[in-house]
Amino acid sequence: MATHVHLVSHEGVYQEIEARQHRLTADEPLNNHGTDRGPAPYELLLASLAACSSATLRLYADRKGWTLGTITADLTFSRDKDGNEKIERVIGFSEKLTEEQMGRIRDIIEKTPVTKTLKRGTPITTRFE
Known part of the structure; x- marks a missing residue:
């Protein structure tokens, strides 16, 4: 791909x-x-992560026959005074899920494609023309 x-x-x-x-x-x-x-570029980065997270969870839930209702995602990027960066992701569903379903959702969200890309630190090569 x-x-x-x-x-x-x-x-x-x-x-x-x-x-x-x-x-x-x-x-x-x-x-x-x-x-x-x-x-801003970091807002676009957060939007990419939010969209991938929501879409992946929706596809997974649909395959399982689970109803999530409306999905909300609030993401924040921050950098502390030492330069350490972090992203906080808060996901909500309008439908109530069982604890077992939430356990699977917690596993799946860590395996979404953009999450995995960001966590592993994808190499970037650059060339100039």
Whole structure:
């Protein structure tokens, strides 16, 4: 599996991104040299993790015949004064699950593709043209 995005930046930190036929933007808030015309890169990272988490849990629950109802995800990225970074992920369901179901959900969320990518620290190579 390969995934690709294309980015164009004409000026400042405003970014135009293409992912397949979809158009996205990224920017920084006004207080961080941006124009606030799109989410910041770390917000996009959190959105990717949230979307993957929700989609994976929904697919798993559907396969099991479980009803999750509405899924909510609240994610926060933080960095302490020593430079240590962490992501806090809070997931909610509008339907009540059994403790056994929640046990499986806790296992599955740690195995979602984006979770695994972030936790293992994927190598990044860069070349300039």
